[in-house]
Amino acid sequence: MVMSGPIVLTDNRYGKSENRVVRFYKENARHEIRDVNVSTTLRGDFAAAYIEGDQRHVLPTDTQKHTAFVYAKKPGLDTVEDYAIALATHFVDTVEPVSSARIDVDSYGWQRVSVDGREHDHTWVRQGPEVRTAAVTVAGKGDARQTWVIGGIKDLVLLKSTGSEFADFLTDEYTTLAPTHDRVLATSLIVQWRFAEIGGFDWDEVYDGIRATLLELFATTYSKALQQTLYAMGNAVLERFPVLAEIRLSAPNKHHFEYDLAQFGIENKGEVCWAADRPYGSIHATLQRADAPEAGLAWVP
Amino acid sequence: MVMSGPIVLTDNRYGKSENRVVRFYKENARHEIRDVNVSTTLRGDFAAAYIEGDQRHVLPTDTQKHTAFVYAKKPGLDTVEDYAIALATHFVDTVEPVSSARIDVDSYGWQRVSVDGREHDHTWVRQGPEVRTAAVTVAGKGDARQTWVIGGIKDLVLLKSTGSEFADFLTDEYTTLAPTHDRVLATSLIVQWRFAEIGGFDWDEVYDGIRATLLELFATTYSKALQQTLYAMGNAVLERFPVLAEIRLSAPNKHHFEYDLAQFGIENKGEVCWAADRPYGSIHATLQRADAPEAGLAWVP
Amino acid sequence: MVMSGPIVLTDNRYGKSENRVVRFYKENARHEIRDVNVSTTLRGDFAAAYIEGDQRHVLPTDTQKHTAFVYAKKPGLDTVEDYAIALATHFVDTVEPVSSARIDVDSYGWQRVSVDGREHDHTWVRQGPEVRTAAVTVAGKGDARQTWVIGGIKDLVLLKSTGSEFADFLTDEYTTLAPTHDRVLATSLIVQWRFAEIGGFDWDEVYDGIRATLLELFATTYSKALQQTLYAMGNAVLERFPVLAEIRLSAPNKHHFEYDLAQFGIENKGEVCWAADRPYGSIHATLQRADAPEAGLAWVP
Amino acid sequence: MVMSGPIVLTDNRYGKSENRVVRFYKENARHEIRDVNVSTTLRGDFAAAYIEGDQRHVLPTDTQKHTAFVYAKKPGLDTVEDYAIALATHFVDTVEPVSSARIDVDSYGWQRVSVDGREHDHTWVRQGPEVRTAAVTVAGKGDARQTWVIGGIKDLVLLKSTGSEFADFLTDEYTTLAPTHDRVLATSLIVQWRFAEIGGFDWDEVYDGIRATLLELFATTYSKALQQTLYAMGNAVLERFPVLAEIRLSAPNKHHFEYDLAQFGIENKGEVCWAADRPYGSIHATLQRADAPEAGLAWVP
Secondary structure (H helix, E strand, O other): OOOOOOEEEEEEEEEEEEEEEEEEEOOOOOOEEEEEEEEEEEEEOOHHHHHOOOOOOOOOHHHHHHHHHHHHHHHHOOOHHHHHHHHHHHHHHHOOOEEEEEEEEEEEEEEEEEEOOEEEEEEEEEEEEEEEEEEEEEEOOHHHOEEEEEEEEEEEEEEEOOOEOEOOOOOOOOOOOOOEOOOOEEEEEEEEEEEOOOOOOOHHHHHHHHHHHHHHHHHHOOEOOHHHHHHHHHHHHHHHOOOEEEEEEEEEEOOEEEOOOHHHOOOOOOOEEEEOOOOEEEEEEEEEEOOOOOOOOOOOO | OOOOOOEEEEEEEEEEEEEEEEEEEOOOOOOEEEEEEEEEEEEEOOHHHHHOOOOOOOOOHHHHHHHHHHHHHHHHOOOHHHHHHHHHHHHHHHOOOEEEEEEEEEEEEEEEEEEOOEEEEEEEEEEEEEEEEEEEEEEOOHHHOEEEEEEEEEEEEEEEOOOEOEOOOOOOOOOOOOOEOOOOEEEEEEEEEEEOOOOOOOHHHHHHHHHHHHHHHHHHOOEOOHHHHHHHHHHHHHHHOOOEEEEEEEEEEOOEEEOOOHHHOOOOOOOEEEEOOOOEEEEEEEEEEOOOOOOOOOOOO | OOOOOOEEEEEEEEEEEEEEEEEEEOOOOOOEEEEEEEEEEEEEOOHHHHHOOOOOOOOOHHHHHHHHHHHHHHHHOOOHHHHHHHHHHHHHHHOOOEEEEEEEEEEEEEEEEEEOOEEEEEEEEEEEEEEEEEEEEEEOOHHHOEEEEEEEEEEEEEEEOOOEOEOOOOOOOOOOOOOEOOOOEEEEEEEEEEEOOOOOOOHHHHHHHHHHHHHHHHHHOOEOOHHHHHHHHHHHHHHHOOOEEEEEEEEEEOOEEEOOOHHHOOOOOOOEEEEOOOOEEEEEEEEEEOOOOOOOOOOOO | OOOOOOEEEEEEEEEEEEEEEEEEEOOOOOOEEEEEEEEEEEEEOOHHHHHOOOOOOOOOHHHHHHHHHHHHHHHHOOOHHHHHHHHHHHHHHHOOOEEEEEEEEEEEEEEEEEEOOEEEEEEEEEEEEEEEEEEEEEEOOHHHOEEEEEEEEEEEEEEEOOOEOEOOOOOOOOOOOOOEOOOOEEEEEEEEEEEOOOOOOOHHHHHHHHHHHHHHHHHHOOEOOHHHHHHHHHHHHHHHOOOEEEEEEEEEEOOEEEOOOHHHOOOOOOOEEEEOOOOEEEEEEEEEEOOOOOOOOOOOO
C-alpha cells in the first residue's frame, strides 16, 4: 500500500496533570478537609503551537496549575463535581482559543481520628485504598455550552469467601480448568457513571448511594461469573439512580487459588488460599439506558 | 430529566491480562530471549454470561493464558507482532462466539552481558526503562477477517539540556510564568503508530528506525514548546515510514526547574536543577495521513 | 592501604519472601478472613552452599513456602504473632542446620460489607492504606531457645490541619525558611515495638491499644516539631503498655505548603495547600526502657 | 515481666530525603549530566527537640535541601562520592550540634542520543533500570574526623538461560520440589561495597570494574545455587579491588518456571517459561577481608 497523502494533525490536547490540591475549611474549630489530585486538559485552536511553534494561543500549564489552586479557595471544594465544573467553565469562558476543557479529579478519603470516643476537630487518618473520581467536560461558549459529568470510584477492593462459582463454560483443546461451585471472588473495581443531567440532587448523596449499592450487590449476588456480578451491580445502580445515563465497570479477577495441602495429607476446604498477582482476568461491562442522551465528549480523555 | 428507558448491556469484553511469557531459543549454544507481558481480550456474543450467568459461550481466561504460552512455543515469538497476530487469529477462528480478539504485548529489552569483550551466549542484563509495545486486533471470520496492528514504545525518557524555549505564550490574570529562551526539556514518551498494511517489511527494522527517528528529532529540533517537538517527531516518522497510517504521541513535560542559588549569592547558569515529580504538563498529539485507511477497531482497547 | 587478608563469608541468610497467604475460617456461616504477606528467613550452617555450591544443608525456599501455607491451616492464623512464632519455631526445631528463623508478616485489613445496616457474613471491602506488621525471631534449639516479637504498623497516614508549628530553629548561611506558628503536619508512620515478654496478654488488644494511642497523641500533642510528636507518641505507648521494651518510629514529614494566592490578590489563611512529593523530611526516634531486656536478634533482618 | 524503668530516647536522626538534583556541565558545547537523588541524615545533640520541642539545635531539613543543591554547583557533582563527602563534611564541620552526617545518593544513568552515528552534545536517553548508589558517613570534628564510603549498584537485573542447577538439597515432609540440572537463573541484584580507604584511585573506574566483574561472574559461574553465584561474585570483586574491605550482596531469586506444555502434547525444552512475581527466594551474603578495618558507622542508616 503506497501511503502518500499529506500528514495532518488531528486530535491534540494539553494540560497540567496531578495538581495535588488540599483544601481546608477552617471557619470553625471543627475543620474540614478535601484532598484531591486535579488534572486539567484543554482542547481548541492549538495547531500553530504544534506545527509552527507559535505559542500565542497557548495558556501555560503553569497558569492552569495556579487556576486549579485559586478555584480551590473560591468557589472552593465543597464538592469535587461543582469545583470541576467551575474550573472547566472558567477555561472555556475566559480563554479564547479553548473549545473544551476537561477536569479529572481523584479525591482521597480521610477519617477523623477518634480521641476518647469523640471525633477530633482537626486530625484525620487516611482511608483507602479506594478513591473517588470525577471527570467533567465543558465545551462551547455562551449558548453553545454543554457540560458532562462522570462520577466514579476506583481501587475499591472487594472479596467474598463463598457464593461464587464458575462452571459450564466453553472448552477447547487448551482448557484444563476444573469447574468449581465454590470459590473466592475478589476484585479491585473501577466504576464510572455518567450523569444524565446536572442539578436537582446532591453529589455526595448519590456517590454514597452508588457505593453502597455496589457493595450490596457484590455481597448478595450469587455469582456464576464475575461478568454476572458486574452486570448486577451496574443494573442496580442505574435502576436506583435515575439521574444516571450510563455506567462502566472494569474489574480484574484477582485470583485466590486454593493451596494444594492434600499433597501433605491435609484437607483444605477452601480455607487456605494463595493470592496471585499476575496474570489476572479482566472483565469489562458498559450498561446504559435506551433513552440515554448522547455521551458527546463525556468519555473523551 | 426522567430516565426511564430499559437498561441495556452495550460494550463488553473480557480476557487474561499480564501473562508474563519468557521464550528462549536454544537451538544453538547462543541462546535468544524474548521477554513479554501478554494480555488477551475477547469480544463477541457474551451477553448471556453477564445477564443470566450462562457461561456456555465463555472460554475461560485460564484457557487464554494457556494459549498465550502455547503460541510462544509455536509459531513462537520471533517477532511480537507476528506472535500477536497468530494468537488473535486463533481466538477468532476457533472460538465460535468470538467476533474480535485483541492482543496487547509489552516487550522488555535485554542486552547480552559482555565478558572479555565478547557477548555471552546465554546471559543478559535488563535494559530499560523503555518498553516496546504492540497491540493487534483481529476481527471477523473467514473472508470478513480484518487485522490491525499498532506498534509502539513507552517509558522512553529523553532529556536535552538546551535547545528549548517557551515564550510568547498567552497570558491571563493567573499567569506568572516568566518566558524563557533556554530551558531543560525532558519527557517520558508514549508513542503508538498504526500500520497501514501488514507484510512487505520487517517489524524489527521498522521499530528500530522509528525509535532512532524519535530520538534524532527530539535532539535536533530546536523546541519552542513540547508540542512542536512532538509534532516534529510524529511528522518525521510518518514521512520516513510510508507503511504507517497514523501516529499518536503522549508526553509528560517533566519539569526541571533551575534552582534558585542567587539567594545565596551563587550564579546558576542553568547548571543546577530540581527535577519535580508533580504536577507535570501533559501534551498529546495525533498525526495521520489524509489518505489513511479507516482505523476500525485498531484503537479500541 | 594494602588489603591482603583472606576473604571470609560472614553474615548470610536466605528464605522465601512475600508468600501471599489468605486464610478463611468457615466453621460458621459468618466467615473470618486473615490476609497476610509472609516472608521466611533462615540463618545457620549454610556456608558450604555459598562457598562450594553444596546444597545438603539447604532446605529449599519452595519448601518454606509450602510450610507457610501449611501452618496457615494449622495452627492457623488466629493471630499473626502466634502463627509466626509457630512457623519460626518449626524451622529451628526440625531443620538441623537452622540456628535461627525470622518470620515477617504484613497483615492487610478488611472490613465487612454492610447490607441493610447489617454486616455481611462473607463479604469484605479492603481497608488501608495502613498495614499491621509483625516480625518474629526464634533462635536456638531445646533449652537454648529464645523468641523475640516485634509488632508494628506502617503506612499509617496522619494529618492535622493546625496545632503544629516550627520556629526558633538553628540557622546558617543556607537557611531561608520562615518560622511558622501554624502549619499542617502530615506523615506516613512506620512504627515497630518490641515486646519484653510473650504471653499474659492479647496480641490484638495490645495492637488496637497502641494504634489508638498513636492516633490520640498525634491529635492532641501541640507539635513544636515532628520530632516532638514522635517522642510523645512513643513515650505514651511505652507508658501505657508495660509489656513493651522498646519502640521505633520513622516518619516522613509530608510537606503541605501553603499555596501563594496573594500574588493573585487572594488571601490564603492556610486553606489551600500543595501536597508535595519530594523531597520530604525524615524523622526517626527510638525509645526504650532503661531496664529493657537485651534486643538480641530482634532487629536483625 | 514488670517493666518499670524510665523511658529513654536512644537512637535518633533526621534529615531531608530524596532531593532530586540534576547537575549540568555546560562549559563546552558538549554538555555533561549528573542526575541524582540525594538524602541527608544528621545525628547529634537533638534530644531537646524530641523531648521538649526545643528546636535551637535543629538545622531545618529545608536548609539541608538548599545545601544539597548548593554543593551540586560547587564543589559540584563530578563524582557522586566526592560530592557526598564534601556535603557530609560540611554538616559535621559547620553545624555545631551535628556529630555525624550521612549522605545517600542514587545516581541515574543517561546515554547520549546518537544522531547519524554521532553522539549528540546535549541530548540523552535514560538508561536503566540499574542505579548506581553511594552512602557516605562523616563523623567527628577536627582531628577526630572519620569518613566511610560505601559504593553500590541496585536494580541490576540479570538472567541466564542455562548454566544453573539446583539439586541434592535438604528435604523434609513439606518438600515437593524436583531437583533440576538445567534452569533459568534470574535476579535483581543489590550490591554494596565498603571502601577500606579513600583516595589513590578513581571512583568511576572502580565502579565500572566492579559492575563488569559482577556481570562476568554471574555469566561464567556454573551455578549450583544462587548462593554460590553470589559468593563467586563477591569474592571476585574483593580479589580484584584491594581498595575494598567488604561487600554485601542481596538477591531475589526471580523464578522462571518452565510452563507445562506437555499437558497439551507439546514438548517444552526449557523454551517457554512463566516469570513469576511472588513469592520469590531471597538470598543474602556478606564477604569481608579478615584484615578489614572496623566498619564503624559505615552501615548505620
